[in-house]
Amino acid sequence: MASIDAGGTVTHGGGRATKGPLVYRQAIVTRVTHWTWAVALFFLLLSGLQIFNAHPALYVGHESGFEYDNAILRMQAENTPDGPRGFTTVFGQKFDTTGLFAMSGPPERPAFRGFPAWATIPSFQDLATGRVVHFFFAWVLVGTLAVWLIASLVNGHLWRDVVLRPRDLRGLPRDILAHLRFRFAHGRSYSPLQKAAYFVVLCVLFPLIVLTGLTMSPGMDAAWPWLVDIFGGRQTARTIHFIVMALLVLFFVVHMVMVVLVGPFNALRSMITGYYRARPGAAEEQSDG
Known part of the structure; x- marks a missing residue:
């Protein structure tokens, strides 16, 4: 009987351990862009929440309604018989989110803002600085994506390693089931589920968050008015921008969980040196990504 640990090492019944080969899995460009994206997305997220706090609501359409309500999300504080409370309304459903959204901070000195101070850059309300930080790292993201x-x-x-092929689609259900059973492949190339995740992030979410960001710029609206039409209005583009950001945060959380499950040392070594410890007997498929 033999077992394979998260680092790609096979332990046999007698206690003898066999390590898999070190394979060159991540090219230098992949590693540099990976860490650049990580830094850029961190600052984009927190500065983006600072910008969102200037008007903590999301709408569908070309404008925010005045005589009609086209909001799908709203964070606001309200006076109640028990004092001020923070409420978040999502698709008409109202939730008391005091202490986190709409109203946060110490009870004796609450802050009435969408997201709390610890989740924004800068921590205090400063839209101008938030926009400067956001736009700088937005161009870092775009430039790195182009490289x-x-x-x-x-x-x-x-x-x-990224574009899904018919064989990847055929193997995707099996790979999903294997991940649900905590059985992870440690080969030279990406598994179908990895390829699907990276394809969605790199080829769908990244371009979408860039294009919706450009759509919210009055200057870009004048130069490329068709962007507004594609996304059904600037307010819809803002909403899509926010949703894509949430999906990227979800991907990051799942990504970190997977790093821990498959072996953090092996994963970090791969993204720093390029070399990954494959399982013994892994197929010698060529991959530098």
């Missing part, structure tokens, strides 16, 4: 795309087209990483 990654060009490099991935040149070295074949995009077609080999």
Whole structure:
């Protein structure tokens, strides 16, 4: 009887351990862009919440309604018989979120804002600084995405390790079941579920968050008015922008959980040195992504 641990090491019944081979899995461009994205997205998230706090509501359409209500999310404080409380309304359903959303901070000195101080950059209400930080790292994200795309087209990483092929789609249900059973592959190339996740993030969510961000810019609206039409209005674009941000945060959380489950040392080594400890007997498929 033998078992495979998270680091790709096989332990046999007699206690003898066999390590899998170190394979070069992550190219230098992939590693540099990975860490650049991580830093950029951190500042984009917190500065974006600072901008959102200037008007903590999301709408669908070209404008926020005055004589009609087209909001799908709203965070606001209200006076109640028990004093002020923070409420978050989602699709007409109202929730008391005092202490987290709409009203946060110490009871003796509450802050009436959408997201709490610890979740924004800067921590105090400063829309101008939040916009400067947000726009700077937005261009860092765009520039890094362009570098990654060009490099991935040149070295074949995009077609080999990101774009889903028919065999990946066929293997996706089996790979999902394996992950649900905490059985993870440790090979040279990405599994179908990994490829699907990276494809959605790199080829769908990243372009979508960039385009919706541009749609909210009056300057870009004047230069490219078709962007507003594509997304059904600036308010709809803002809502999609927020939802995509939430999906990227969800991906990050799942990504970190998977790193812990498959072996944090092995995963970190891969994203720092490029070398990954594969399971013994892993297929020698070529991959530098």
